[in-house]
Amino acid sequence: MSEIWAGIAEAFRLIWSLDEDLIDITVRSLKVSLTALVIASMLALPFGTWLAIRRFRYRRFAISVLNALMGLPPVVVGLIVYLLLSRSGPFGVLGLLFTPTAMIIAQVIIISPLIASITHQAMRELWSEYHDLLISLNTSKRQRVGALIRDGRRTLLTAALAGFGRAIGEVGAIMIVGGNIDQVTRVLTTAIALETGKGDFALALGLGFILITLSLFVNLTIHALSRTESEGRW
Amino acid sequence: MSVSLQDVVVRRRGKTVLGPITLELPNAGFTMVIGPNGAGKTTLLKVLHGVERISSGSVSWSVPSQTAREGQAYVFQSPIMLRRSVRANLAYPLQLLGLNKADISARVTKWAARIGLSAALHFPAPRLSGGEQQKLALARALIRRPNTLFLDEPCANLDGSSIREIEEILREAVHAGTQIIMTTHHLGQARRLADHVVFLNNGQIEEQASAAPFFDAPSSVGASAFLNGDIVE
Ligand SMILES: Nc1ncnc2c1ncn2[C@@H]1O[C@H](COP(=O)(O)OP(=O)(O)O)[C@@H](O)[C@H]1O
Ligand SMILES: [Mg+2]
Numbered sequence: 001m002s003e004i005w006a007g008i009a010e011a012f013r014l015i016w017s018l019d020e021d022l023i024d025i026t027v028r029s030l031k032v033s034l035t036a037l038v039i040a041s042m043l044a045l046p047f048g049t050w051l052a053i054r055r056f057r058y059r060r061f062a063i064s065v066l067n068a069l070m071g072l073p074p075v076v077v078g079l080i081v082y083l084l085l086s087r088s089g090p091f092g093v094l095g096l097l098f099t100p101t102a103m104i105i106a107q108v109i110i111i112s113p114l115i116a117s118i119t120h121q122a123m124r125e126l127w128s129e130y131h132d133l134l135i136s137l138n139t140s141k142r143q144r145v146g147a148l149i150r151d152g153r154r155t156l157l158t159a160a161l162a163g164f165g166r167a168i169g170e171v172g173a174i175m176i177v178g179g180n181i182d183q184v185t186r187v188l189t190t191a192i193a194l195e196t197g198k199g200d201f202a203l204a205l206g207l208g209f210i211l212i213t214l215s216l217f218v219n220l221t222i223h224a225l226s227r228t229e230s231e232g233r234w
Numbered sequence: 235m236s237v238s239l240q241d242v243v244v245r246r247r248g249k250t251v252l253g254p255i256t257l258e259l260p261n262a263g264f265t266m267v268i269g270p271n272g273a274g275k276t277t278l279l280k281v282l283h284g285v286e287r288i289s290s291g292s293v294s295w296s297v298p299s300q301t302a303r304e305g306q307a308y309v310f311q312s313p314i315m316l317r318r319s320v321r322a323n324l325a326y327p328l329q330l331l332g333l334n335k336a337d338i339s340a341r342v343t344k345w346a347a348r349i350g351l352s353a354a355l356h357f358p359a360p361r362l363s364g365g366e367q368q369k370l371a372l373a374r375a376l377i378r379r380p381n382t383l384f385l386d387e388p389c390a391n392l393d394g395s396s397i398r399e400i401e402e403i404l405r406e407a408v409h410a411g412t413q414i415i416m417t418t419h420h421l422g423q424a425r426r427l428a429d430h431v432v433f434l435n436n437g438q439i440e441e442q443a444s445a446a447p448f449f450d451a452p453s454s455v456g457a458s459a460f461l462n463g464d465i466v467e
Contacts, residue, residue, distance in 0.1 A: 126317075133314040135285050137327055138303050147326075151317040 007205025014206055026210060029187040032100050032174070033167040036107035040167075041160050044112045048119025048159070049148060053127050063120070069113035074106075078173030081106045085177065098179040103187070106173040111163035118162060122155035123148055161222055168215055188214070236261035237282060237302075242291035244277055244437075252277045252437045254291065259415065261296070263429035264408060266445075267417040270466050273434040275417035276311060279384050282415060283308050302382075307375035311386040313367040315359040320351050323359045323370060327378045345373040348403065365396045372400060376407055383407060385416040389423060401427060421461065425449055433457045435466060 014022045051062060083089050085097040085105075096102045126148055134144050149156065171189035178185035180194060188211045195204035236259060243253035252274040259265055259282075267275045280286035281293060284303055295302035307327075316323050324342045333341075346352045349369040354362070359370060368388060375383055385404075389397045404427065408414055418424055424431065428445040433456065441454040452458045460466045 130314065130316070132285065132310055133316075136283065136306075136308045136310075137330055139330060143330065147316070 006202045010202045011206030011209040025191050032103050036104045036167050037164045040108045040112040044115035048116040049123045051120045052123035070117050074110050074170050075172035077109050078176035081177045102177040103174040106177050107167045111167050115159045115163040118159035126152045236296045240292045243289045245289040262413050264427045265415045265430045266424045266428035267432045268424050269434035274437040283384050305381035307380035308384040309371045309375045313371035319356050320359050321355040345377050349373045365392050382413045
């Protein structure tokens with residue numbers, strides 16, 4: 001029990017003193033995961049929507065693949081990205097291994113299927129609800145997609161949030177491809193893993209506390225944004 | 235716009251749910267499609283609107299099909315509400331037509347008042363009561379001033395005063411030149427409104443006639459039985 005209190009006290013001390021390492025690590029965590037989120041959203045939101053309203057031959061198959069990808073263990077993603085980016089791998093010349101870019105790539109691969117899958121489910125439900133009406137109103141394809149995205153925006157936000165939550169809390173893949181290098185690729189989760197390994201529970205708990213606060217903060221902010229927006233319109 | 239069907243058949247999962255039907259509909263007034271549950275009324279309405287795939291035969295409107303559809307509006311059996319405010323639901327079809335804001339606003343205000351939802355303009359439409367949703371769906375259809383309005387059981391589950399309100403709106407629309415093609419299984423409503431009646435049973439048209447002769451002396455066995463309130467199979 002005293003260790004937990006020591007951890008919380010240490011976290012407060014670090015925040016209070018605006019500890020340089022802590023700020024550095026936190027900012028890097030946010031940069032990596034938010035960049036990954038933006039890229040993954042740009043891929044997964046349109047793809048999930050497209051999958052929901054378009055009928056094509058291998059649709060069911062594509063959905064199963066998507067669901068399978070969602071279950072990929074992050075460590076395996078890390079391993080694959082590592083092999084691709086390593087010096088002898090196909091993209092070795094780019095010199096991306098052990099850089100934040102490598103971590104972003106891994107996170108995009110991990111969260112895109114999740115975002116696409118949630119989007120697909122939500123959009124399919126909305127589409128089956130709207131289908132007859134939108135067809136009857138003689139809408140163009142563009143107008144249909146527009147109506148779905150507009151009226152499904154809160155679910156899309158939820159999908160993005162789930163993706164961000166997974167990205168910021170992920171440790172296995174970014175540890176492998178980032179290398180947890182101090183000042184370069186060390187982020188909240190990998191720092192926690194390191195400090196725990198060193199037996200420095202107080203600092204690990206402190207960082208964990210910051211991680212929780214951070215994701216709570218981001219979640220609440222986006223939620224509040226979506227609510228004020230919807231109340232403004234309704 | 236007048237419409238004619240030529241040997242139209244709709245099959246679903248190997249079962250013929252409608253047809254073969256050959257039919258010419260008048261191009262004004264109230265056409266009532268009546269018949270027991272499962273007779274194919276909804277299917278016929280959707281075929282006429284062009285949103286139901288037909289297995290064989292042809293549907294032809296007196297104008298090109300694209301123009302025909304633009305002049306039509308359809309109110310579905312269970313109302314479909316956009317997840318938006320009452321106001322935005324009413325405005326949507328007008329936005330699709332590209333009307334300007336002032337025009338849209340004026341029409342929305344008028345129709346919201348007409349259906350008694352002026353105070354609920356900013357209320358989320360999916361949270362309205364069933365009856366209010368049905369009225370909103372009707373207003374959203376009429377707000378475009380369609381030539382032809384399809385209504386699929388618009389008064390199912392409504393109380394007397396709402397039914398009276400809706401019938402009043404429909405009479406006005408017909409008076410203003412909209413043709414209404416409507417299904418109902420309220421015989422009373424069919425008697426009150428119909429100019430022309432199509433009696434469907436088992437996917438077939440058993441009888442069609444002007445309202446007066448149909449209700450006075452139906453010529454088919456099925457329609458007589460239906461009007462008598464007997465069980466029709
Ligand atoms: N997609 C479908 N698949 C199978 N059967 C259908 C389908 N659509 C309608 N049916 C059947 O067609 C018949 C007519 O349906 P419907 O037009 O809804 O009748 P009504 O509106 O007169 O009650 C019913 O027996 C119904 O079960
Ligand atoms: Mg029906």
